[in-house]
Amino acid sequence: MRHRFWETQPVGQFKDAGDISLSEGPIEPPAPLSAVKPEPYNLPALYEWTTCDMDDEQTCAEVYSLLTNNYVEDDENMFRFNYSKEFLQWALRPPGYFKSWHIGVRVKASKKLVAFITGVPARIRVRNEVVRMAEVNFLCVHKKLRSKRLAPVMIKEVTRRVHLENIWQAAYTAGVVLPTPFTTCRYWHRSLNPKKLIDVGFSRLGARMTMSRTIRLYKLPGSTATPGLRKMELRDVPAVTRLLREYLSQYVVVPDLDENDVEHWLLPLENVVESYVVESPETHEVTDFFSFYSLPSSILNNQNHSVLKAAYSYYNVAKKTPLLQLMNDALIVAKQKDYDVFNALDAMHNETFLKELKFGPGDGQLHYYLYNYRVRNALRPSELGLIEY
Ligand code: NHW
Ligand code: MG
Structure with missing residues (x-):
């Protein structure tokens, strides 16, 4: 072309x-x-x-x-x-x-x-x-x-x-292919409100599934599992910055974030970005965090619903808490906040929790590009540590 x-x-x-x-x-x-x-x-x-x-x-x-x-x-x-x-x-x-x-x-x-x-x-x-x-x-x-x-x-x-x-x-x-992506990620979707997602055509009832079995399949506990999980506060910025910089050091393309950036990009902002830290009940050290941003979609041509509430996985660091448990808590928090779906790319180590936590692969691809910078070999999504919105 x-x-x-x-x-x-x-x-x-x-x-x-x-x-x-x-x-x-x-x-x-x-x-x-x-x-x-x-x-x-x-x-x-x-x-x-x-x-x-x-x-x-x-x-x-x-x-x-x-x-x-x-x-x-x-x-x-x-x-x-x-x-x-x-x-x-x-x-x-x-x-x-x-x-x-x-x-x-x-x-x-x-x-x-x-x-x-x-x-x-x-x-x-x-x-x-x-x-x-x-x-x-x-x-x-x-x-x-x-x-x-x-x-x-x-x-x-x-x-x-x-x-x-x-x-x-x-x-x-971009979702479109242009010269030339340095990596291509896929979106995965975890139903939080399966009935609405099916009603609006976002997902379909699986083969040999009934609505009530589907609702049961995606049901989440009423409260989070990790002791010491709380909303991130301003005082957490230095610890979160340290955790994030250390975590991102293993990936090939990542943002280089200082405390000012972390304060801007990760401090909770109602209906925009949500971040939770795990503060160890014993040492009061911040050991882990998760975050997601809020990007609703308008539902075009549906009688009953006009907005799909979607949470998008942002940066997550699991140092002490198992990543699976941390991300299941992220799902629980998103469900409590009335999101209909939780989306995540197969970037970073996300592959290790997607299937287990009942995410399904979407048909949307996201291609990543750099302008005036050549990357010699295309990266695997798991080598990417940069999330945009
Ligand atoms: S991707 C979201 C892009 N927006 C949308 O999809 C919204 C709906 N679509 C539209 O509004 C996230 C139009 O269709 C747009 C194209 C405006 C997309 N990226 O005017 P023409 C971003 O925002 C090329 C780059 O006739 P149109 C990232 C296309 O390949 N190029 O088309 C943005 C063709 O070029 P080609 C895109 O449909 C990154 C040319 O545009 C593109 O009326 C931008 C056709 O133009 C896309 N998403 O308008 C690059 N979509 O060579 C930043 C189409 O193939 C680069 N095209 O003939 C870096 C700049 C800074 C450098 C600093 C050193
Ligand atoms: Mg035009």
Whole structure:
């Protein structure tokens, strides 16, 4: 398949797969800042660029509504991601974020917001190298403006603004295959509310299963099993950072997180991110933690239900508590908070609990990409320690 745009970009090209003469690392060297184009790329005449101030309630509401109506759907168009405004503000304002990387396109005449793309800064470690990157996400073009080659202009514009901050690499994920994924993960789903999931067409009743047997199969204990399990608090940030850094050190591609990052990404935020630590009842040491983020989907075309509440496994570290027990407690907490389904990728050591805890494989794949950085051999999902949303 030809990729008229991607063939022109510094990314791994399909034709180079398996070429052992190409070394790992940047594909192009950084340019002097004076060589970065100072003015924005041209848009078709009816449209104009806008920088979206996510602190501003009205702008945030416009972004929310663009994404709620036009962002990612499943293959059968039954569900569409419904990131909340609070989630978007959390995702787009991490430590050191640049407002200029929150890019919109408006119709000049009406000022209606019709397209969006974002970057946030991150330090990503690839094997032994820690690289400053942009994490690019929320690329969205209004349904009525699709297939007009607007996406390549948006990608070039975010690239230009990232270059202006002297950053030359990026990380992103997508459900579509582009040149060239450095790893591909699969989503697994654990039913928490099987009746609703079946009613809305998210899952099907298994062969020779009745609804009541299915409900019994997925039933969870009313309370968690691990002594000392509690919600993460601000005072846990140093211990969680230490646990997480040590745990992630075994993987090939991971975020390089300091205490500021952990405070932002993991401290509980109602309906956005939930984190629980295990504090040893004897030593009061934090020995383990789990976390998940909240990403509901709109249910399209169903009489009885309009929102699917989904929890997504984020970062989990089981140092003392068995991972299986820790993750079963995560399921119990999610069920108590009324989530319908708990999703997890087969990244990190997740394979070791997925089947056992009754997750089933989904049909969704998530491909991981780096911009201007070649990874020599594609990774197995179990070598990946980077979770995006
Ligand atoms: S993935 C979610 C992407 N969004 C959606 O799926 C929402 C629903 N779809 C849409 O809004 C997470 C449109 O279909 C979009 C494409 C806007 C997706 N990534 O305008 P045209 C992210 O946000 C290529 C990258 O005609 P369209 C990650 C496509 O292959 N490229 O299409 C974002 C083709 O190029 P090719 C994608 O349907 C990462 C060209 O776009 C893509 O009207 C971005 C067609 O453009 C995707 N998901 O709009 C890259 N989908 O070469 C960041 C399509 O094949 C790179 N395309 O001809 C790093 C930048 C920073 C570097 C800093 C150093
Ligand atoms: Mg287009």
